[in-house]
Amino acid sequence: MSADQRRVQRPRDPQARRDALTAAVIESIADVGIGRTTHRSVATRAGLPLGATTYYFPTLDDLVEAGLRRAAEIFDRDLTSWAERLAAAADPATELAAIAAEYAADAVPARLAYELSAAAMRDERLRPLAHRRLGGLREVLEAAFGRCAYAVGAVLDGAVLQALTTGVPVDREALASVVRRLTRTGDDREPLRRDRA
Amino acid sequence: MSADQRRVQRPRDPQARRDALTAAVIESIADVGIGRTTHRSVATRAGLPLGATTYYFPTLDDLVEAGLRRAAEIFDRDLTSWAERLAAAADPATELAAIAAEYAADAVPARLAYELSAAAMRDERLRPLAHRRLGGLREVLEAAFGRCAYAVGAVLDGAVLQALTTGVPVDREALASVVRRLTRTGDDREPLRRDRA
Amino acid sequence: MSADQRRVQRPRDPQARRDALTAAVIESIADVGIGRTTHRSVATRAGLPLGATTYYFPTLDDLVEAGLRRAAEIFDRDLTSWAERLAAAADPATELAAIAAEYAADAVPARLAYELSAAAMRDERLRPLAHRRLGGLREVLEAAFGRCAYAVGAVLDGAVLQALTTGVPVDREALASVVRRLTRTGDDREPLRRDRA
Amino acid sequence: MSADQRRVQRPRDPQARRDALTAAVIESIADVGIGRTTHRSVATRAGLPLGATTYYFPTLDDLVEAGLRRAAEIFDRDLTSWAERLAAAADPATELAAIAAEYAADAVPARLAYELSAAAMRDERLRPLAHRRLGGLREVLEAAFGRCAYAVGAVLDGAVLQALTTGVPVDREALASVVRRLTRTGDDREPLRRDRA
DNA sequence: AATGAATGAGGGTTCATTCAT
């Protein structure tokens, strides 16, 4: 109003702000779920003013979607590291079990993955995102386990889901054993077929 | 202070109303998730007045919990029928794949199961419920697949989760093949160990 | 519904129930004020079913009014005892101070009196009740203090109000002294006139 | 989820709005009491939208407290004018009676004072506010009536309370006479002692 | 005569979104 009431304006860095917001959405979703994520919960976590949320993302849905998209990117990065670990591992089954155990232990990304899955069940627009995550996982597993990738992926998902749900850590040996059994070669008379979805 | 309006009171049947409400909660959760389930969404679905929700369930949490508990019962009933089918089946692997396909196709109970899992990740009070569901599944699978139950359960969960998430139906043959491979006997040098959680 | 579902019906004693309800209203008003007194708060305190409140008193206002009326009766009874004490006392001023101190200490009836006063300010229908209380007090004080009754009554009310408001007990000596000063005879050139309102 | 309606936003003036709200709370409390004061009753009286109430005052308690605090300020201002009048008056007793009569006639501030008293009886957090009001009054009366302040204050409060409760205006002459009698000098053998509370 | 089931208005509060600045 008066001239000396100059607005405090932070140095502009739109990309940094977008990133801060998407990171905050991810936190919020992991903490309280999509259904309880609000503009305010995101703005607070990001340390940004409320108005910044709607300024960078027109609606809350857009904001949430941006968060999920970012989560997918993070998942991609994880996948890359998994691929490297599996490629370098003497025993891929043991390595995968280790990966699964770590993944379930660091709840945030895993929770996000399941939150995304649950959301994709209800919201068609999120399907591609969920699809991409599963596709990426499959690729990595195919490199390590060949045509058993589908089975290994299903076991992996199921085991992590159980661990997160019950709070009981993944049983590495059991999981490794299952994977080993699944991928045992030599007597494979029925090759697994599974069309890319 | 003035609620003198004439109001229609329908014939009473408390048990029927409770049931209608829990059924409506289940619908609502499957449709929009726990986080978006409201008194109104439940009352509307149940065809009951708003006040009926809080009359029968003091808080929304109670209402949701009642719904999840009812869902668990339904799941138990499903499990019983699965057990019978698996026991009677010539090839349990094929039968299980059929069951999984049906389960994923009739989205409601499956969605509920994952919604419960996701909720249990955040809310400790729901853990026992989620636990019970997994335990029941394990029992049934143990009867049919012995010590491979854990692996089969994980594959089952993972496959159904994938199907629901991506919208692509379960590939019965692939799943049956995986299960068969998992449970193949004769060359089992490494027995699966998995302590009850 | 079925024949064996016989209603539990307490022995009927309408008057006892009315009394229990009015006593409960008084408790509730003293505890939480008129504005927060509800059917439920009264029924619970009375140990009676919710329906009993509206059965015996058509509306909440009626219930509250019954409570206030009962409070006025209790006040009348207190007044009688005060009159006796003042009549028997060697020094009415000291006795009055003692009475005031006790009255302020046992907060319930005093709070009720002020709650009634406050309500009467807003609700004309309660005026007669408040009026009657003040009139009764005046009569008692007139018997003990003659034409100074108005002044003594005002001091009494003011002192008790202060004590209740601040939580500081009535200062007996100060009050006795004031009353003594007020009622000192001998040099009374200006008799107090105060028409009955 | 969808609040896309076009909404009119009035020019802003936060301080004016805060003031309007506190003024409205005061009105509401005087009209219907604290117990019946609601966000909606305040918003309507202030001519502001419902959301403004919680925007400026997080909870209803905060809003009410702000109103009571404002009322205390108004009371302080009144006190200042009373002090001036009493200091300038030839006969303080007569002047005080005039003040009391005016105070009781303009019901709003007086009602507020008693509403505050009644609330303070139940809510400890309001005690300081009520205390301050009484303390301020005492100071003013001490300047005019010396050590009789306590007695004069009690009489004043009692007389105004009676007037408001019964709807009968304060009897100026009677009150002036009482005050005169209380403060009569010359034969004061028993000085009034009253520790500051 | 007595009661608890029933209902919807309304209360406190949150929040998505709009918009003046």
Next chain:
DNA sequence: TATGAATGAACCCTCATTCAT
């Protein structure tokens, strides 16, 4: 460009009152 003020719908819950039993 950026932000916090602004708004009202909707949320959870309470409750006066009505009414079937």
